[in-house]
Amino acid sequence: MAFNITRRKFLQSASLAAVALPLSGAIASESGITRSPLEPKGSLKDETVVGGVCEMCFWRCQLVGKKRGDRLVKLEGNPKSIDNGTTICGRGNAGIQLLYDPDRLKYPLKNVGERGNPKWKRISWKEALDECGTKLKAIRDKYGPQGLCMFPHGATAKYPMHFMERTIGTHNVSEASFFQCRGIRDTAYLATIGKAPNEDVDMANAKVIFLLGCHFGENVHVSHIKRYIQGLQNGAKLIVVDPRYSASAAKSDIWVKIKPGTDTAFLLAIMNYLVVNKKYDAEFIDEYGEGFEEFKQGIKDWSLAKAAKECEIPVAQIKEVADMLAANAPNVSIHPGRHVSWYGNDFQRQRSLACLTGLLGAYFVKGGWVPGKAPKVGKTSWAKKDHGDEHNLNRNADEEPLYPYSPPGTPTDLIRDAALTGKPYPIKGAVIWGQNPIQTIPGQEKMKKVLQQMDFVMCVDVMPTDITMWADILLPEASYLERHDLIKTGTQWDFADKQQQYITARMPLVAPMFERKDHVYITNEIARRMGYEKDIPVQTVAELVDKDLSVAKLSLAQLKKEGGIHLLEGKNPYEMPDDFEIYFYNEDIADAGFPGVPTYVPVEQSPAGYARLLYGRVPLHTFNRTQNNVWLHHAMPDNPVWINDKVATKMGLKDGDVVGFINQEGVKSRTTTTVKTTPGIRTDAVFMAHGYGTANPLMSVAVNAGVDDTSLITKITVDPETGAHGMRTNFVKLTKDGKVIDIPAAV
Amino acid sequence: MVTNPKMPIQSATDHIATLYRFCAQSMQYPDSEWFSENYLSSLYGLLDALGGSAEKEKLQTAFSRSKDILEELQIEHTRLFINGLPHVAAPPYGSVYLDKTLRGKYSDDILLYYRSLGYDLAAHADLPDSLIHQLEFLSFLAEDGNREGEEEFLARFFLPWYPMFAAQVKEEAQHPFYRIIVSFIDFFTQEEKEYGVQHNEA
Incomplete structure (x- = not known):
């Protein structure tokens, strides 16, 4: 566009x-530039700010921020940390790019288009909060609290989740970290040893480290990796059970190339071998074991040969694993895993891991499962109220739980099915906070239908992830570098060192930019608008953290003075608690109608022409959360599909070929990726990294980069004891140049 | 509403300062506080003075077809500059273009430059390298008759990124309003190289 006059003439003209x-009369906004005292050759002050706690993943390494003026220029590990120390990972370093990502959410947005095909309009916080408060209140008034559901994730979601559950009174809350990740592990161990296991294995002091599916190196959490590497450095043997030659398998003494879905058979055979050959810790079991006789009986059919056939691995290898474990017991780390929502038979596998640890006497001993003793802090939140179980979807007509070993909250598909059928009651309002259910929960189309039938959907997030396309109101949250929130406690990472404890609390390293707000502000403002003013437990997030710190006679000011981390003298982590018991056979599980002794349930096999779709981590991404980070994207821009090299040859594929996918239900991938041929994967499975293939074009770096594995997980499998999902139960063929290519069953 | 601090207008430098401020105003998020009949008639007046009758017509046609002019511009502003589909078209911050990130080193350099000439960001300000603040800064320089500063700022800070921003807006804008505004800004800044700043008729 050109104007019919030159600038020079215009500026010189009489007009x-x-x-x-x-x-001049049309200028109404105040200038953001002001006159100030002259600073001829000024420079910006450099400073180090303490109190950072990373959230590029959930491990929460302690940070310091290097600032120039008010700009954060670098993140480093906090030198005072006895957890991650001065080390942070690649993702931790790239936190700066999240902070300053131009695609981040900046202002409250209203969708004036359609759900799934949004048209965004910036609105004021007042308008946004008024709308959220009014709409949620209207749904509660019309349908009852149970008419609302929530899909939360992360440190900031706890406070609003408690508001939903405890104050409003809906059971319909489903956390991805439980129902699509670690919930099965936690409830299986709770049913076996009375405690959720976390990843609390003393690998640094182990003689054998046993990993089932864990792929450290591709899955990086700093102090966890330190324990693992220290153990290997000290000479620990490494056993890795994985259909794929993972980064951990590459360091292993024994790689068990197991058939997917058969892990429990493998574990039962090892345990039976240890029992039959009296290679277990009888003394430990006498003292702490319950139901050992039933257990022995229950697993007695699992010979090495039977398992070898089922798992498609050599008998000798199972024996070698069992003998290696027995010979080094009790100083063995049987890792409980973390993401364990695999095949829909996972509760029994996790119980098996807990029992195997017990057989080896590997609880509260060097190298075994050792939870460490962390200091106590407060847990301020919304007051608990009894809302009864009348509207608890996880109850049958006799008021018995449908999924007795469900993690806290309600199994995801109970919520989704009720929303879709309106039975036993309608669910018409959804609060999505920090979770991306489109790329975490199997059945994307189902999820979309659930959202489509809502009267109101609100999302709170840092980035415009795929789920945010389905919001009516989208609220921008302050990132982990811009807010106070959680308190983290723990111990030094290596129990061989002097016993120490620490307390740290996340503090902002920079002020939030644009109009981003924290979770306490957002929740409280919505609560006020819904008539819950008197229930609000704290006015600010800093007040909440201070209150919780006061239990340990600390404050944010004191913590800051101490460099962001408070250190205390530690306690002996190996001391066995007086009440420790291990239930090899659990009568309660049996009474609930499930196997009381760990039991193998075979899973569906690949149909002809298909391979099982496996997924996992890569070191420079945390699922979908980091996909738009420009540094991390540069390092790992897509997720090549691993295919066995002989299979690939038979299919006429070579490294770098561009392929898509079609699953057993005919669902095609929206995007493509490249082929990585390798002998390091079984012939009946393919593997890709999870979290790629973002659909939301607002994520301008991540959009359409790689393939979204979740989009191919359309067959929904539910673990019967827990109600959590199994997500490795789908099968794919490849597509190339518009043609579908079968994956041969045998090569 | 804040009234213009520079009333009454006395000199050509003040007029130029006003032009910069008007452009800055036009890039603010549209709301009824400033996007008024008064604003629109000023805008049309400016288009008339620049011989932009075709642009004026396009704008008037677009407005006449609109059910809600303000909301339409709010959606367009959100899409172009905040979070938009298919992606935020043109973030109005220099360091996105020069450092490939928000709040890059460029934003520090520009802040130091403001300060070196006796200016700073107000407490309510956006990021230092925001287009609006750069135009406001140019307005102050023009008002102070600091021709050298204006030229240096344009050459060192403004022109290295603005053409990239303007090109993206022109390509992606669906409403003529922002095409016209970025063309104004182009007009008042881009030709500096060729002609130099002429503050007085001489």
């Missing part, structure tokens, strides 16, 4: 005054 005069 300039005539034009400019009315313009």
Whole structure:
């Protein structure tokens, strides 16, 4: 566009005054530039800010921020940390790019288009909060609290989740970290040893480290990796059970190339071998074991040969694993895993891991499962109220739980099915906070239908992830570098060192930019608008953290003074608690109608022409959360599909070929990726990294990069004891140049 | 509403300062506080003075077809500059273009430059390298008759990124309003190299 006059002429013309005069009357906004005292050759002050706690993943390494003026220029590990120390991972370093990502959410947005095909309009916080409060209240008034559901994730979601559950009174809350990740592990161990296991294995002091599916190196959490590497450095043997030659398998003494879905058979055979050959810790079991006789009986059919056939691995290898474990017991780390929502038979596998640890006497001993003793802090939140179980979807007509070993909250598909059928009651309002259910929960189309039938959907997030396309109101949250929130406690990472404890609390390293707000502000403002003013437990997030710190006679000010981390003298982590018991056979599980002794349930096999779709981590991404980070994207821009090299040859594929996918239900991948041929994967499975293939074009770096594995997980499998999902139960063929290519069963 | 601090207008430098401020105003998020009949008639007046009758017509046609002019511009502003589909078209911050990130080193350099000439960011300000603040800064320089500063700022800070921003807006804008505004800004800044700043008729 060109104007019919040159600038020079215009500025020199007599009409300039005539034009400019009315313009001056149209200027209404205050200038953001002001006159200030002259600072001729100024420079910006450099400083180090303490109190950072990373959230590029959930491990929460302690940070310091290097600032120039008010700009954060670098993140480093906090030198005072006895957890991650001065080390942070690649993702931790790239936190700066999240902070300053131009695609991040900046202002409250209203969707004036359609759900799934949004048209965004910036609105004021007042308008946004009024709308959220009014709509949620209207749904509660019309349908009852149970008419609302929530899909939360992360440190900031706890406070609003408690508001939903405890104050409003809906059971319909489903956390991805439980129902699509670690919930099965936690409830299986709770049913076996009375405690959720976390990843609390003393690998640094182990003689054998046993990993089932864990792929450290591709899955990086700093102090966890330190324990693992220290153990290997000290000479620990490494056993890795995985259909794929993972980064851990590459360091292993024994790689068990197991058939997917058969892990429990493998574990039962090892345990039976240890029992039959009296290679277990009888003394430990006498003292702490319950139901050992039933257990022995229950697993007695699992010979090495039977398992070898089922798992498609050599008998000798199972024996070698069992003997290696027995010979080094009790100083063995049987890792409980973390993401364990695999095949829909996972509760029994996790119980098996807990029992195997017990057989080896590997609880509260060097190298075994050792939870460490962390200091106590407060847990301020919304007051608990009894809302009864009348509207608890996880109850049958006799008020018995449908999924007795469900993690806290309600199994995801109970919520989704009720929303879709309106039975036993309608669910018409959804609060999505920090979770991306489109890329975490199997059945994307189902999820979309659930959202489509809602009267109101609100999302709170840092980035415009795929789920945010389905919001009516989208609220921008302050990132982990811009807010206070959680308190983290723990111990030094290596129990061989002097016993120490620490307390740290996340503090902002920079002020939030644009109009981003924290979770306490957002929740409280919505609560006020819904009539819950008197229930609000704290006015600010800093007040909440201070209150919780006061239990340990600390404050944010004191913590800051101490460099962001408070250190205390530690306690002996190996001391066995007086009440420790291990239930090899659990009568309660049996009474609930499930196997009381760990039991193998075979899973569906690949149909002809298909391979099982496996997924996992890569070191420079945390699922979908980091996909738009420009540094991390540069390092790992897509997720090549691993295919066995012989299979690939038979299919006429080579490294770098561009392929898509079609699953057993005919669902095609929206995007493509490249082929990585390798002998390091079984012939009946393919593997890709999870979290790629973002659909939301607002994520301008991540959009359409790689393939979204979740989009191919359309067959929904539910673990019967827990109600959590199994997500490795789908099968794919490849597509190339518009043609579908079968994956041969045998090569 | 804040009234223009520079009333009454006295000199050509003040007029130029007003032009910069008007452009800055036009890039603010549209709301009824400033996007008024008064604003629109000023805008049309400016288009008339620049011989932009075709642009004026396009704008008037677009507005006449609109059910809600303000909301339409709010959606367009959100899409172009905040979070938009298919992606935020043109973030109005220099360091996105020069450092490939928000709040890159460029934003520090520009802040130091403001300060070196006796200016700073107000407490309510956006990021230092925001287009609006750069135009406001130019307005102050023009008002102070600091021709050298204006030229240096344009050459060192503004022109290295603005053409990239303007090109993206022109390509992606669906409403003529922002095409016209970025063309104004182009007009008042881009030709500096060729002609130099002429503050007085001489």
